[in-house]
Amino acid sequence: MGKVYLIGAGPGAADLITVRGMRLLEQADVVLHDALIEPAMLDYAPNAKRIAVGKRCGQRSTAQHFINKQIVDAALEHGLVVRLKGGDPMLFGRADEEMRALEAAGVEYEVVPGITAALASAATLKRSLTLRGVSRSVALATHSRAPDSETIREQAQADSLVFYMGRDSAPEIAQQLIDAGRPGATPVAIVEACSTVRERSLTLTLAQMALGEAQEWLDPSQPSLLMIGEAFRERASVELKVQLKGMQAAA
Template sequence: MGKVYLIGAGPGAADLITVRGARLLGMADVVLHDALVEPEMLEYAPTARKIAVGKRCGRRSTAQQFINKQIVDAALTHEFVVRLKGGDPMLFGRADEEMRALEQAGIEYEVVPGITAALAAASAVKRSLTLRGVSRSVALATRSRAPDSQEIREQVNADSLVFYMGRDSAPEIAQQLIDAGRAAATPVAIVEACSTARERTLTLTLEALAAGEAQQWLDPAQPSLLMIGEAFAERGARTQDASEQGLVDERPARAAA
């Protein structure tokens, strides 16, 4: 019986995987990988058998129960198995379901963390998720499809909001946030295909997002993140607002002795 490594591939770019993740990929007999994993990433495992088990919104995908079975079956016939998951395995990656399947089968496993897309997206737009005097809390979320869900009203309390898998429902998310009390002028940054050669960014307001102004810009074939909050405002405007609130030290620099 082999051992399984659940490895975070990071946000997209092949060189943003951790050193440990890349090293373990090179030792793998089998790699079961997500659809969002870049082809260059698989070059770290030149001799491994590659099995695509990805899920893509609106496309035919592998059922999670079948993925669990494939991982277990691979560990029963191979010594070194890698389950390569986009971003970080522990965030919106269904890692818990896969870990439970391995535990029930008595198979040893290890989790190797990866850079989640929200962190790379913040770097892409050069905006900090947290900002002194502006943003002291961050919520990483997906939009629930559950009827009468109150999650939007709960998430509005976070200063910075990052929605994963929110492309198709972006106008609805924005309108729900406005209805829950967010200002219509709240800045929004959208990052598409984060950290890859296909990366694009768009900035607008919550009101414009609610009006559907981003929908024609968004590419349905690419993953995207919605980043909402005052921390994502243009730096000049943000500095001016902070100055008005007494948050910027405007004292003249002391002359050198």
């Protein structure tokens, strides 16, 4: 029986995978990969059998229970199996379901972390997720079509709030946060296809997003991230706000 490695591919660019992840890909017999993996990433596994098992919102995709079975079956036939997952395996990646399937089958496995999109998007925007005097807390979330009011209030309390897979629900997310007390003037940064050649970004306010002003700009074929909070305001404005807070504290 082989061993399975759940490897985080990172946010997109092939060279943002960890060195450990790349070396394991080079040795892999089989690679089961997500839909959003950049093709160049698979070049690190020249001798491996490649199996696409990705999920795309609104498109036909492989059922999770079948993915679990494919991973287990691959481990029964091959020595080194890689399950290549976008971003980090342990964040919104259904890694727990795959790990439980491997444990039930008695298959040895290991998790190799990757750079999640929130960190990579903050880097490309040159905006820190945490910022002294402005942002002391960060929440990473996905959007539910019918979230309870308590969930929305909890999300609204985070200084920096990052929504994964929120493209189609962007106006709804914005309005719910405003209703929960978040100011309409709160800055929003949207990053699409982070770290790839297709990367682009848009800045607007929470009120503008609630009115649907981002929807025509967004590309439904690309992954996107909604980043909400004062930390994503223009740097000069943020620095001035920090200085004013310092002056008020001194007074």
